[in-house]
Amino acid sequence: MADNFIEWRRSYLKKAQTWIGICVTILCLSLLPALNGVGFFQFLMFFSAIALWLILIYPSGKANTEIPDQALPVICDAIGLQYSSVARGAHKRLDRLARTGMFPSHDLHVRYGISASPPNHPTITWDRFSTSTTYEDDGKTRRKTTFRGALLSFTAPDHLPDMLLRPYRGKISRSIAASFRGLSLTPMKHRAEFTITLKSGTEFSVFYRVEHGLDAAAEHITQLLNETWHALPTGASIQGFECNKGEISIVTSYETPMFQVPGVYTNKLKLVKVFGQWLESAALPLDIFSIWHDNNPNTDLED
Numbered sequence: 001m002a003d004n005f006i007e008w009r010r011s012y013l014k015k016a017q018t019w020i021g022i023c024v025t026i027l028c029l030s031l032l033p034a035l036n037g038v039g040f041f042q043f044l045m046f047f048s049a050i051a052l053w054l055i056l057i058y059p060s061g062k063a064n065t066e067i068p069d070q071a072l073p074v075i076c077d078a079i080g081l082q083y084s085s086v087a088r089g090a091h092k093r094l095d096r097l098a099r100t101g102m103f104p105s106h107d108l109h110v111r112y113g114i115s116a117s118p119p120n121h122p123t124i125t126w127d128r129f130s131t132s133t134t135y136e137d138d139g140k141t142r143r144k145t146t147f148r149g150a151l152l153s154f155t156a157p158d159h160l161p162d163m164l165l166r167p168y169r170g171k172i173s174r175s176i177a178a179s180f181r182g183l184s185l186t187p188m189k190h191r192a193e194f195t196i197t198l199k200s201g202t203e204f205s206v207f208y209r210v211e212h213g214l215d216a217a218a219e220h221i222t223q224l225l226n227e228t229w230h231a232l233p234t235g236a237s238i239q240g241f242e243c244n245k246g247e248i249s250i251v252t253s254y255e256t257p258m259f260q261v262p263g264v265y266t267n268k269l270k271l272v273k274v275f276g277q278w279l280e281s282a283a284l285p286l287d288i289f290s291i292w293h294d295n296n297p298n299t300d301l302e303d
Contacts, residue, residue, distance in 0.1 A: 071275065071278065083282075084115070085112055087113025093151060093153060093249070100164060102167070102239055103149060103239055103253075105131075106131040108129060110128075113125065123154065126151070126152050127151045129149065130147060132144060133146055147239075148253065154248055154292075155248070157292055161208065161217045162245065163209075164208070165225075168195050192207070198226055206218060225241060233258065235255035236254050
């Protein structure tokens with residue numbers, strides 16, 4: 001992949017070398033007259049400098065849009081995963097969770113998705129998304145991003161009871177629980193008297209269906225969420241959790257892109273390192289799945 005990236009860069013610069021040469025020539029010829037105060041040559045020097053800058057930075061914008069869609073399918077395939085430039089089925093999954101209050105229920109923008117499926121791996125979906133809202137500023141309609149995150153979904157381990165955790169917001173009216181819509185959310189109408197706080201410092205309100213064994217289940221889920229948080233990259237945090245009828249959904253928030261595109265003029269050694277980090281990031285869903293299934297006790301938590 002690093003070789004392909006370098007070849008792509010070399011090909012672009014080869015095509016652009018004529019224009020680069022023209023801009024450099026104009027800059028050199030205009031330098032002395034421009035320094036002597038000749039207005040035309042000052043303008044010509046300024047114009048050619050801007051043109052040269054645009055030619056040289058164009059590959060950066062191109063790389064930001066094209067490299068992930070070219071590299072991630074190869075990376076995911078190497079570890080038995082599938083990559084999609086737009087996460088399939090994500091709108092339905094995210095719309096339901098947005099109504100639980102885990103993240104802002106604003107305009108939803110689904111981005112790429114990484115998934116796993118039998119026989120190589122268990123069924124896992126990992127949907128990257130963001131939410132935004134519009135506002136008026138000096139008569140112009142502008143858009144503001146309100147949340148950037150990802151949804152990780154997979155089969156829950158045996159005996160894990162239904163439970164929902166969302167960010168704690170102080171005293172909340174009982175009508176919040178009644179506002180849960182959808183068949184899967186209606187029964188989760190009880191709210192615990194306690195909250196859960198992870199090692200990251202994030203505090204969550206707890207909702208559940210069955211009270212029996214609640215304390216033990218909450219303690220176990222807290223332990224697994226702490227391990228999950230430790231597995232996340234720097235700048236990421238857990239935004240919400242749901243175990244619902246045998247399916248786990250974990251929403252995480254991110255401050256920076258998960259797959260940071262390297263600088264277009266990065267050397268080969270650093271490119272190899274960056275793509276190696278991408279490989280580790282792409283495998284994150286498998287690592288988190290292992291946390292929840294390898295550390296789950298065989299005994300029934302409700303006993």
